[in-house]
Amino acid sequence: MNRYLMTGVSLLALFAVACSETNSVDTTETTASVEAPVEVRVAELGAFGIATENMDLSVEPGDDFFQYVNGTWLDTTEIPADRSNYGAFHRLSDRSEARVREIIETAAGKADPSADEKRIGDFYNAYLDTDAIEAAGLDPIRPVLERIRSAESRDDIADLMSDPALGLAAPVNPYVYIDAKQNDEHIVYITQSGLGLPNRNAYFDEGERADEIRAGYVNYVATMLAEAGVDDAEGRAQAVMNFETALAENFWEPVKRRNRDLTYNKMSMDDLAEMAPGMPWQRVFDNLGIGDVEEVIVRENTAIDAAADVFAETSVDVMADYLTVSLLGGHAAYLPAAIDDARFEFYGKTLRGQEEQRPRWKRGVAQVNGTLGEVVGKVYVGEHFPPASKGQMEELVENLRASFKDGIDNLEWMGDETKAQAQYKLSKFNPKIGYPNKWETYSGLNVDRNNLIGTVQSARAWAWDDQVSDLGQPIDREEWGMTPQTVNAYYNSILNEIVFPAAILDAPFFDPNADAAVNYGGIGAVIGHEMGHGFDDQGRKSDGDGIQRDWWTPEDAEGFEARAAGLADQYSAFEPLPGENLNGRLGLGENIGDLTGVTMAYDAYKRSLNGEEAPIIDGFTGDQRFFMAWAQVWAIKWREAALSQQIKNGPHSPGEFRANGIVRNVDAWYDAFNVGPDHAMYIPPEQRVKIW
Structure with missing residues (x-):
C-alpha cells in the first residue's frame, strides 16, 4: 500500500505548512545565489479551503451559524430542476457522475473492447436507446404480465413474489447477511416490506398534504393498471391502496425499527410457520433457493405475523393488480416514456417536488454503477484517487482514533469496566479507505445489448444468487458495501469497520492543499462521525468483535441514555417547516455521530498543532x-415537499440542523466566535450535551 511520506514531518502538520506557504516567498539562496522555485499549492475552495464568498457576514455566527457560513450561497443558488435538494454532497456526486460517464463512454467507444468494457458499454447504450425501448413497448415484460394476470391462487402470487429476477413487491423481504449475534456465519433475515408510499404513517397522516399524496398515489396506481390494459383501473387502484393500508396498519415505525434489541428475533422455520401461518414460507424459500435453511432472524416479528394474515385474507385478483403495478413501476426506466413519466410524476414531482426527470445519461450512469459498480470503480480509482490521498486519510483516521481513546479515558460519567470494553472496541475498528483490496468481477453476469430488460432481470437474479452463495461460507471481511465512486461513508457494526469510498475524499470534505483546520472540520469530523456510530444509541450494542451483546454496566448505560435523551430532546424542538418538527429519536444515531465527530476532530486538530498557535488566515483563527468547515460541508437547499419527506423519514437531519444543532453543544465554538447569552443559539453550559 503506497503512503505519502515526508521525512521528519507529520502529514497533518504538513497541511498547515502547505497553507501558510501558499502566498509566501521562499528567500533561501542556493549555492548559485539564485532564488529557489516555490511550489504554490492552492486549495480548491477559497484561499485555504473555505469558500468565503459564500458567507453572509451580516449574520452573527451566534445567531445562525449555518447562515453565517453559507448565507450568500443559499441566497444565490437555485436547486437544479432535476433535483429535490442540492448541496455539497450533490456537487461532489455531480463530479463523480461526470467522471464515471467518461469512463463508461470511453469503454463503449472502443473498437476492440475487453469483456468488461463491452459489458459496461452494452448496458449503458441499451439504456440510452429510447427508440428501441419505445418500439418494444410492453413486449419485453409481456410474459410476466400475462403470468400475473392469469394467477389463480395465492401459491401463484407467492411464486411471483419470490422470483428474484422480477424484483416484485411483497409483504415480506428475505435477505442474507451476517448473524449479528454469531458473526462468524451468514443467516437469512426477514423484514417488513411491500408499501408503495415511504412509510406506514403516509397511509394514516391527516391534513391536506397527506390527502394530496394518497390521492396522487392512487392515481399513479390507476395509471399503471390502465397502461397494462386492466379494466376499471380507478376502482381497482383503490383496492390496491386498501391492501397496502392493511399492510401498513401493523408496520413498525422508523424509530422502533432502529432498535436492535427488538429487531433480532431468531427462530426456527417451524416457529416462523407457526407464528405467521398465512404465508407459504417453505414454497417461498424453495423458490429463492434457500429451502434447506433451518433458522431465520425475523426483524419486525409482529409486522411479519400481521402481513402473513393480510396475504391470506386478500383476494388473488387484488394482489395480482398490486403485482401488475409493481412490475410496471419496477421496470419503468426500461419501458416506454408514458410509463416512466407516470412514475416520475408521482415519486419525483408529487412526493419530492422535483421539477424534471434527471437526464437519461445520468440515470444510465446510476444503472451501470448499481449493476457493475466495482468494474467501473477499479478504473475510477486508477484515474481519480492518488495514493497520496489514501496515505493522508490513514494518518487522519489514526489521529482521530488517538483522540477518541483519550476522550474515553477522560469521561467522568463512565466507569473503568465499561471504559475498558469501549477502548477494546475502538482499538478493533477496521478502517477501509478509498477502494477494496480485491474487486468484484461479477462473474456470470452477462449483458445483452439487444435485451435491456432481460439484462436487468439477469442482474437481479445474479445479485440474489450472490447473497445465497454466502450461506455456509466464511465471512469475507474484504467486501465493501459501497463502490469507490460513491459520495458517502458508513459504519458496519457487525464487522466493526468504518468505510470511506474514494469519491468522498474531495473538497469540501478533504483537500490536500487546504488548511489543516479545514480538513479536520470536514473529513476529520466525517471520520469521527463514522467512529461515533460504533458508540451511538444502537452501535454501542455491539462489542469490539462486532457481536451484538450488552457490555455496559447498568449505571453506565443509564448515564449514556440520559445524555442521549438530552440530544434527542434538542433535535425534537427544531421545526424546519411550520408544524413539522424533527424526530429526535429517529435521528439520534446520526446526531450522536455528528456530535462525536466534531468533538473528536476538534481535539485531533488541536493535537496536530503540537502546542503551537494556528496562524490567522484571512482574519480567521484556526478554531x-x-x-466553518463543518458548516460548509452541510450547505444544502431543499424543495419543501422533499424536506417534508426527510423530516418524516429521516434519519439524517437537514443540513442546517446538522451544522447548528451540533456546534451549540461544543464549548470551543462559543469561545471561537464570542457567543454569549444574547445570541439566539446560546445554550447554558450545564444544558450542553456531552457524550463522548
Missing part, C-alpha cells in the same frame, strides 16, 4: 476555520 474558527475548523467550525
